[in-house]
Amino acid sequence: MKIKNSTPDNQILKELGARLARIRKQRGYSQSKLAEDAGIGVATLRRLEAGHDTQMETWLKLMKSLQMISSIDTLLPEVYQSPMAEVMAAKKRRKKKADTASASAWGDEG
Numbered sequence: 001m002k003i004k005n006s007t008p009d010n011q012i013l014k015e016l017g018a019r020l021a022r023i024r025k026q027r028g029y030s031q032s033k034l035a036e037d038a039g040i041g042v043a044t045l046r047r048l049e050a051g052h053d054t055q056m057e058t059w060l061k062l063m064k065s066l067q068m069i070s071s072i073d074t075l076l077p078e079v080y081q082s083p084m085a086e087v088m089a090a091k092k093r094r095k096k097k098a099d100t101a102s103a104s105a106w107g108d109e110g
Helices: 009-026 031-038 042-049 056-065 069-075 083-103
Strands: none
Touching: 009 042, 031 042, 031 056, 042 056, 056 069
């Protein structure tokens, strides 16, 4: 399921729980082993995988145990440049390049 702005919160939590369960299984963890490694209760992990609300700290512990904490950078990048800012930067580069090209002309080329 693709998560969008219009996706209801409860659906997002269910999807994240399903993804967590899938990754846990692919990595060969039982619920009790992952919960132990993350320092959380098995009941908490079950609630997460079922799509129930929880604290962000619990997610961070699980991500660390699964060695996926760097994925947080994808979720919320340290440096974020909006598409509009990228367009404006490209315009500045083109203008600077054009200004540099015309400044280096001798004036007798034509």
